[in-house]
Structures are given as structure tokens and as C-alpha cells.
Amino acid sequence: MIIYVRSGRETLSWSFPSLLGLGRQIHQSSSLIEEQLDPFSLVSDELSLVANRLRAMVIAEVPKLASAAEYFFRLGVEGKRFRPTVLLLMATALNVHIPEPVGGGVGDTVATELRTRQQSIAEITEMIHVASLLHDDVLDDADTRRGIGSLNAVMGNKLAVLAGDFLLSRACVALAALKNTEVVSLVATVVENLVMGETMQMTTSSEQRCSMDYYIQKTYYKTASLISNSCKAIALLAGRTAEVAMLAFEYGKNLGLAFQLIDDVLDFTGTSASLGKGSLSDIQQGIVTAPILFAMEEFPQLHAIVYQGFDNPENIEIALEYLGKSHGIQRTRELAMKHANLAAAAIDSLPESNDENVIRSRRALVDLTQRVITRNK
Amino acid sequence: MLFCRGFSRIRTTPGKSLFGFVLSRRTDPSLFLLSNQYVYSTIKVRSGRETLSWSFPSLLGLGRQIHQSSSLIEEQLDPFSLVSDELSLVANRLRAMVIAEVPKLASAAEYFFKLGVEGKRFRPTVLLLMATALNVHIPESVGGGVGDIVTTELRTRQQSIAEITEMIHVASLLHDDVLDDADKRRGIGSLNAVMGNKLAVLAGDFLLSRACVALAALKNTEVVSLVATVVENLVMGETMQMTTSSEQRCSMDYYMQKTYYKTASLISNSCKAIALLAGQTAEVAMLAFEYGKNLGLAFQLIDDVLDFTGTSASLGKGSLSDIQQGIVTAPILFAMEEFPQLHAIVYQGFDNPENIEIALEYLGKSHGMERTKELAMKHANLAAAAIDSLPESNDENVIRSRRALVDLTQRVITRNK
Numbered sequence: 206m207i208i209y210v211r212s213g214r215e216t217l218s219w220s221f222p223s224l225l226g227l228g229r230q231i232h233q234s235s236s237l238i239e240e241q242l243d244p245f246s247l248v249s250d251e252l253s254l255v256a257n258r259l260r261a262m263v264i265a266e267v268p269k270l271a272s273a274a275e276y277f278f279r280l281g282v283e284g285k286r287f288r289p290t291v292l293l294l295m296a297t298a299l300n301v302h303i304p305e306p307v308g309g310g311v312g313d314t315v316a317t318e319l320r321t322r323q324q325s326i327a328e329i330t331e332m333i334h335v336a337s338l339l340h341d342d343v344l345d346d347a348d349t350r351r352g353i354g355s356l357n358a359v360m361g362n363k364l365a366v367l368a369g370d371f372l373l374s375r376a377c378v379a380l381a382a383l384k385n386t387e388v389v390s391l392v393a394t395v396v397e398n399l400v401m402g403e404t405m406q407m408t409t410s411s412e413q414r415c416s417m418d419y420y421i422q423k424t425y426y427k428t429a430s431l432i433s434n435s436c437k438a439i440a441l442l443a444g445r446t447a448e449v450a451m452l453a454f455e456y457g458k459n460l461g462l463a464f465q466l467i468d469d470v471l472d473f474t475g476t477s478a479s480l481g482k483g484s485l486s487d488i489q490q491g492i493v494t495a496p497i498l499f500a501m502e503e504f505p506q507l508h509a510i511v512y513q514g515f516d517n518p519e520n521i522e523i524a525l526e527y528l529g530k531s532h533g534i535q536r537t538r539e540l541a542m543k544h545a546n547l548a549a550a551a552i553d554s555l556p557e558s559n560d561e562n563v564i565r566s567r568r569a570l571v572d573l574t575q576r577v578i579t580r581n582k
Numbered sequence: 583m584l585f586c587r588g589f590s591r592i593r594t595t596p597g598k599s600l601f602g603f604v605l606s607r608r609t610d611p612s613l614f615l616l617s618n619q620y621v622y623s624t625i626k627v628r629s630g631r632e633t634l635s636w637s638f639p640s641l642l643g644l645g646r647q648i649h650q651s652s653s654l655i656e657e658q659l660d661p662f663s664l665v666s667d668e669l670s671l672v673a674n675r676l677r678a679m680v681i682a683e684v685p686k687l688a689s690a691a692e693y694f695f696k697l698g699v700e701g702k703r704f705r706p707t708v709l710l711l712m713a714t715a716l717n718v719h720i721p722e723s724v725g726g727g728v729g730d731i732v733t734t735e736l737r738t739r740q741q742s743i744a745e746i747t748e749m750i751h752v753a754s755l756l757h758d759d760v761l762d763d764a765d766k767r768r769g770i771g772s773l774n775a776v777m778g779n780k781l782a783v784l785a786g787d788f789l790l791s792r793a794c795v796a797l798a799a800l801k802n803t804e805v806v807s808l809v810a811t812v813v814e815n816l817v818m819g820e821t822m823q824m825t826t827s828s829e830q831r832c833s834m835d836y837y838m839q840k841t842y843y844k845t846a847s848l849i850s851n852s853c854k855a856i857a858l859l860a861g862q863t864a865e866v867a868m869l870a871f872e873y874g875k876n877l878g879l880a881f882q883l884i885d886d887v888l889d890f891t892g893t894s895a896s897l898g899k900g901s902l903s904d905i906q907q908g909i910v911t912a913p914i915l916f917a918m919e920e921f922p923q924l925h926a927i928v929y930q931g932f933d934n935p936e937n938i939e940i941a942l943e944y945l946g947k948s949h950g951m952e953r954t955k956e957l958a959m960k961h962a963n964l965a966a967a968a969i970d971s972l973p974e975s976n977d978e979n980v981i982r983s984r985r986a987l988v989d990l991t992q993r994v995i996t997r998n999k
Contacts, residue, residue: 340783363824366757366783370817373790377810386801393794400787407780 244569244576245286248293255289255327262328262375288334288432289327291460291573295439295453296323297566298555322442325379329392330435332376337399339369387441391434398434402426406492411512414491417498421462429461452551456570459548464577466541469494470534473525476581480529488524491515495540497524500533538578545574661986661993662703665710668741672706676745679792705751705849706744708877708990712856712870713740714983715972739859742796746809747852749793754816756786804858808851815851819843823909828929831908834915838879846878869968873987876965881994883958886911887951890942893998897946905941908932912957914941917950955995962991 245252300316342365373396380392405413405423413419436457440450473496475483487494491514501507507527510520528534549571558564662669717733759782790813797809822830822840830836853874857867890913892900904911908931918924924944927937945951966988975981 337787340787364821367817367821367824369787370754370757370790370813371821373787374810374814374817377794377813378807381803381807381810384803386798386803386806389803389806390795390798393791393798396787396794397791400784400791404781404784404788407784 244294244573245290247566247569248290248297251293251324252286252289255293255324255331258324259328259331262379263332263372288330288435291432291457291570292323292327292330292435292439294566294570294573295436295456296320296443297562298552298570299440299443299445299449299453300558300560300563300566301443301445319443322383323439325383326388326435326438326442329376329379330431332372332379333392333396333399334431336369336372336376337403339365339372341403383442385442388438391438391441395431395434398426398430402428402430411514414493414514415498415501415508415511417495420493420495420498424462424465425458428465429458432461433457449555452554456548456551459544459551460574460577463541463544463548463574466495466537466544467578467580469496470537470541471581473528473534474581480525480534485521485525488515488521495537496528496533498533499536500524500528500531503531503533541578545578548574661711661990662707664983664986665707665714668710669703669706672710672741672744672748675741676748679745679796680749680789705747705852708849708874708987709740709744709747709852709856711983711987711990712853712873713737713860714979715969715987716857716860716862716866716870717975717977717980717983718860718862736860739800740856742800743805743852743855743859746793746796747848749789749796750809750813750816751848753786753789753793754820756782756789758820800859802859805855808855808858812848812851815843815847819845819847826908828931831910831931832915832918832925832928834912837910837912837915841879841882842875845882846875849878850874866972869971873965873968876961876968877991877994880958880961880965880991883912883954883961884995884997886913887954887958888998890945890951891998897942897951902938902942905932905938912954913945913950915950916953917941917945917948920948920950958995962995965991 376392380389383389402423402425405419405426409419433454434457437450437454440453445453469487471483472485472487472494473480473483488497493511497507497511501511504527507524510523510527513520515521515524552567552570555567558567793809797806800806819840819842822836822843826836850871851874854867854871857870862870886904888900889902889904889911890897890900905914910928914924914928918928921944924941927940927944930937932938932941969984969987972984975984
């Protein structure tokens with residue numbers, strides 16, 4: 206399962222099917238793939254470690270705060286593993302092999318310490334992600350719960366804001382402990398971008414709603430920035446060159462964009478290939494995504510509808526009609542594939558390595574780019 | 583040492599949270615003090631039902647009416663005027679830093695800083711004074727001006743701490759107040775209320791992120807740690823206040839811990855950060871920390887008193903906003919020690935306005951107010967002692983700034999607004 210971040214009227218009860226044998230349904234085989242590659246299983250032990258540390262880090266002395274903050278991490282233990290998986294795979298993929306006979310195990314110690322620091326990036330990233338979820342959702346809930354025990358609603362919301370702040374502060378403390386100011390800068394930028402992205406989404410003008418550039422920028426901020434900058438941080442911690450760090454960044458960025466574009470498609474199609482079976486939550490919230498934007502290029506009449514907005518459910522119907530007649534869905538998938546390929550290319554551009562683990566992790570990262578665009582859930 | 587708790591006539595306007603400072607001198611209590619009050623505004627951090635419309639009178643002619651002179655004070659000491667030019671610089675930079683490309687976010691984030699330019703200067707004042715007070719004098723003759731450049735760069739970095747501190751403080755205000763407003767604005771255009779609140783949350787996050795970026799730019803990981811701790815403490819303090827159990831409500835320890843988190847931690851840790859940036863020793867950094875901590879605690883304790891007394895010396899004229907929100911502060915906690923009957927009332931809580939009446943009665947009969955002021959004085963003195971313990975310096979500016987910092991400790995406890 207992949208984390209699907211929407212600030213909508215969804216309640217806080219998420220359910221995720223457990224991680225089933227994703228590797229089983231790879232329809233393509235390639236001579237490059239000698240074994241069944243399940244990216245997630247490559248790092249699953251480490252993921253448990255990270256998850257446990259995360260839960261320890263978000264324990265707060267104040268019980269109410271703890272339950273709000275831990276909420277996502279309890280679920281998170283089962284469900285949310287996409288981002289940490291990518292980061293841990295990246296850490297291995299960028300491994301510079303340290304020869305064994307260096308001072309009797311010093312190499313190992315250094316490698317272990319580095320790994321721990323990289324795991325810390327995964328933890329920090331998750332905390333920031335969840336903090337943004339808590340903040341994004343808080344006032345949608347306020348809306349929904351109005352009239353149902355106002356004090357609880359207020360308390361719940363205020364605690365959600367505080368819990369988000371709490372997670373952010375824990376992330377900052379962990380970040381500071383890494384003693385790497387470039388990494389601190391990267392993560393600070395991420396937080397800023399998340400806020401920008403959410404704000405862009407909240408305050409979109411009619412004009413901006415119709416703009417593909419605005420949409421891609423917002424998508425970068427909301428979805429891709431976190432993973433691109435944390436991939437880069439992984440590289441920096443490993444002492445890699447600026448070029449390698451940029452490749453890691455590009456992988457994360459393109460993976461994130463591809464992910465979001467498919468997300469947009471699935472919101473219309475759901476698990477079927479046909480239109481209108483998806484949850485349609487984007488358009489119902491007045492959020493205009495790539496498929497509609499592409500359809501607008503083919504059908505200028507749609508522009509007026511989008512400009513009006515989607516408070517009127519009739520407009521949703523009309524938009525869906527146009528979307529169906531257009532190549533919007535298809536073009537979105539093509540754009541997603543383009544970004545997925547860019548991500549894969551970034552991995553292929555990494556400096557060669559003969560290390561088996563490195564090769565396997567890089568393959569897994571490339572594999573992920575395909576899974577992101579072929580998934581239908 | 584005698585303190586003259588001077589009082590002044592301060593113009594009050596409904597709905598304001600203002601604190602005027604009066605000068606006090608530690609000499610003859612028979613001399614009546616009245617000064618043209620320094621009406622500056624300190625941020626009163628209450629998550630209450632106050633609206634977001636703050637108004638602050640501008641900083642008026644300070645220091646004109648000092649009636650007492652003391653042989654210790656060779657010149658008129660106005661802590662605020664010592665750093666006022668620098669404060670304007672800091673304020674301008676702050677406003678530039680919170681400009682956001684998205685207009686709506688900008689207006690939310692800038693809101694406090696627009697007002698803040700006129701009003702909120704306490705924290706930055708302390709930090710800038712501390713920066714000077716800890717100055718290691720760099721001789722002019724070092725490499726033709728290099729000393730100056732180094733000093734300037736250091737000063738800029740220390741000013742950055744002041745900016746970062748203000749951004750974090752305002753972010754916490756935005757977050758603390760957001761859902762009290764949600765409560766109030768219900769029924770008045772719900773979408774606006776939601777939008778306004780969500781923007782407030784986002785604006786707070788935005789300020790936090792700008793603070794983080796500025797922090798990272800200092801390239802000092804110890805300072806980053808300190809500030810991260812502050813954010814954590816602010817959250818803890820607010821949470822403690824929101825989730826107080828009946829048991830905890832009656833505990834002085836809990837109250838002091840919460841007060842440290844909510845009020846003192848920010849200023850103590852940023853004072854320490856100032857010292858660290860200046861390359862001072864751990865001992866000096868600790869003294870700076872102690873100053874900030876005790877100043878913050880003294881400030882809050884007097885705040886608690888003023889919530890009961892307002893501008894008069896007598897009880898019950900204050901806004902009483904703490905007790906009305908069920909927040910139990912030092913005066914009540916002290917009164918409870920004298921009157922165990924009060925314990926039961928406090929345990930029940932103050933949803934019932936009768937309980938408020940009863941508590942005020944007990945408070946009046948008790949020495950609660952007095953003991954709170956004494957505790958505040960104790961902390962103020964500890965703060966002053968920390969300054970006095972700093973390594974000696976002959977530099978005139980250093981001496982003057984240190985004096986100003988000590989002066990502030992007195993102002994904090996003698997103010998009556």
C-alpha cells in the first residue's frame with residue numbers, strides 16, 4: 206500500500222490492506238531481473254526497526270498528546286512504509302563499499318553509524334509527513350464534527366494541531382542531533398514546501414485552478430519535495446558528491462510526481478479501468494488535477510466549467526463527461542510514465558558498483574518506479 | 583533592599599493587554615514614583631477568547647520623568663532605548679522574512695508582525711542586550727578592521743536569534759489561539775471560520791519553517807538543538823495546560839513546570855543561544871540561560887497576580903481570565919496551602935461561577951498574592967545575580983547593557999499592567 210495524502214473530509218479511520226506479495230504480479234520479466242524483486246521485503250527488517258524507534262520517539266509524557274501523535278504511527282506500523290522503504294533502499298544503493306581490513310572492524314562501525322543516521326532521516330521524514338497530515342486534516346474534521354459535542358471537537362482539533370507541532374519538534378530535535386547543517390537546511394526547506402503546497406491548494410484562484418504549471422508546482426511542494434529532499438539528505442550523509450546527491454534528488458522528485466499523477470487518475474477510475482468509479486474526492490473538493498487539465502486542452506468549453514468551480518454538482522457531471530471524451534486520463538498516465546522513467550534513469554546514472562547489495566537495491570528502486578505507475582489502488 | 587512598588591495611571595482601553603512599566607529604584611520608599619509609562623506591549627500568551635484584534639500604543643517618550651536619581655545610575659537607563667535602533671532593524675528583517683508568495687498566507691503570517699513592529703519588543707530587547715552584555719571586546723588593531731567585520735557578523739547572527747525567537751513565539755500564538763477562535767466564530771460564516779483557522783495553522787507552520795531555515799543558516803548545531811528544544815517545550819506547556827487533570831491543577835510543581843515550558847523556556851534557551859554564538863564558555867552560557875529563565879518565571883508570576891488585581895492593588899479588579907478558563911495559578915495555589923478547604927473547590931474546577939467567587943474570597947483572606955509577588959521577586963533577584971556573576975568587563979557598552987538587564991528584572995516585578 207502506498208500512502209495517499211489528501212486533505213479531505215475523510216475521517217481518521219484509515220484501513221490498509223496488508224502488504225501482500227507485491228512481487229508476485231510482475232508481468233514483465235527481464236533478463237536483468239535474476240530474482241524476484243520485492244523492494245519492500247528487501248528492507249522489511251530494517252523498517253520494523255525504524256517503526257519501533259519512531260513509536261519510541263513520539264511517546265509523549267502527556268497521555269492525551271501521546272494518543273493523538275501515536276495514532277498515525279500505530280496505523281503507520283502496518284501501513285505507511287513507502288517513504289521509509291525508498292529511503293532505506295537509497296541508502297544501500299549509494300553505499301560506498303568499505304573494505305573489511307580497515308583497522309579491525311572500524312569500517313563496520315563507521316558503516317553502522319552511517320546507516321543509523323540514514324535511518325534517522327527516514328524517521329524524521331515520517332514524523333514531518335504525519336505532522337503535515339495532522340495539520341491538513343484538522344479543520345476538515347472541525348467542519349464535520351460541528352454539532353457533535355463541540356468541546357470534544359475543539360479539544361480534538363487543538364490536540365491535533367499540538368500533536369502536529371509536537372511531531373515537528375521531535376523531528377527538529379532528531380535533525381539537530383545529526384549535526385549536519387546541510388541536512389538541516391534540506392529538511393527545513395521540506396517543511397516550508399509542505400506549507401506552501403497546502404496553502405496553494407487552499408487558496409487557489411479560479412485562474413490558478415486552470416493552470417497546469419500551478420498544479421505541477423503545487424504537486425511538487427505537497428508530495429514530491431519531501432521524498433526528493435530526503436533522498437538527497439541520504440546521499441549527503443553518505444558523503445557522496447554533489448552530482449550523486451542530485452541524482453538521488455531527481456529520483457525522489459520524479460518518483461513523487463509519478464506517484465501523485467497516478468493518484469489523480471485513480472481518483473477518477475478507482476480500481477477499474479473505467480471512469481467515474483473512483484472516489485472523485487478531488488473534484489468534489491474543487492481540486493483540479495492533471496486529467497481534467499489535459500481534458501481542458503482538448504475541450505476549451507471545459508475551461509468555463511472549471512473556472513466556475515465545482516460547488517455545483519452538475520459541473521462535476523459535465524466535467525466527467527468531457528474527461529471521458531478526452532484523452533485526459535491517458536495523457537496523465539503518459540506523463541506519469543515519463544517521470545517514472547526519469548526516476549529510473551537517475552538510478553541508472555549512479556556511479557557503477559560491483560557490490561551485490563548495491564546492485565539489488567538499485568534494481569529495487571527502479572522496480573518501484575514501475576510499480577508506482579502500474580498500480581491500480 | 584526596599585522596593586517601591588510604584589504605580590502609574592495608565593490609560594486603559596477595553597480589550598487590550600498592555601503592560602506599562604514603571605521605574606523603580608531600590609531606595610527610599612517615601613519617594614513617590616510616577617513616570618510616563620513605557621507602554622509597550624508584551625505578548626500575553628493566553629489561549630483565551632481574545633479576538634485577534636490587538637492594538638498597541640506606540641512606544642512613547644521613555645525616561646522623561648524619572649523622579650529619582652541614584653548614585654549607581656549615572657545616566658538614564660532605559661533598557662529599551664539602548665537597543666531601539668537595532669530593534670527596528672530586526673523588525674524590518676522579520677517582516678521581510680515572513681513575506682510569503684501566497685497573499686492569504688502572507689496576511690495571516692504578517693498580521694502579528696505588523697502589530698509586532700510597534701508592540702512586541704520584550705524578547706528581542708532582552709536578547710540584544712544580552713548580546714552586548716556578553717561581548718568579548720575585540721581590539722581595533724586586529725588586521726585593519728577584521729575585528730569589526732567579525733563583530734558585525736556575530737552581531738548579525740545574534741540578531742538572527744532574535745528574529746527566530748519571535749517567529750517561533752508568534753507561531754505558537756497562532757496555533758494556541760486558533761481553536762478558541764473557531765469556537766467563537768461558529769455561526770458567523772462557517773467557511774470563513776474554517777478557512778481562517780486553517781490559515782492560522784498553516785501560517786504558524788509557515789513561520790516555523792522560516793524559523794527553521796534561518797536556524798539552519800546559522801550552521802551551529804548546538805543552537806539548532808536549543809531552538810528545537812524550545813519548540814518542543816512550547817508544545818508541552820500548552821498541552822499541559824490543555825490537559826490538566828484535577829489532581830495536577832492543584833499542584834504547584836506542575837504549575838511551575840508548565841510555566842517554565844510555556845513562558846520561560848523560549849527566553850532562557852535563546853539567551854543561551856546568544857552566548858553560544860558569541861563563543862562564550864559553558865559557564866557563561868549557563869548564566870545567560872539562568873537569567874532568561876528567572877526573568878521569564880518572574881514575568882509570568884506577576885502576570886498571574888495582575889490577572890487578579892488588574893491595575894489596582896486590590897483583588898478582583900483584574901480580568902480574571904485565568905480562573906475563568908479554569909487555569910489555576912500561583913496565587914490560588916498559595917492560598918490553597920493556607921486554606922485546605924479551597925482544595926476541594928479547585929479540584930472541582932471553575933465551570934461553576936460560584937466556585938470562582940469562593941476562590942476569590944479565600945484568595946483575599948490569604949497571603950496568596952503576597953507570596954506570589956515574593957516568589958517573583960526571588961526569581962527576579964536570581965536573574966539579576968546571574969548578570970552580576972558574569973565575567974568582569976571594562977567595556978562601557980557591556981557595563982551599560984548589563985545594568986539594563988538587571989533593570990529589566992526590576993521592571994518585570996514592579997509593573998502593574
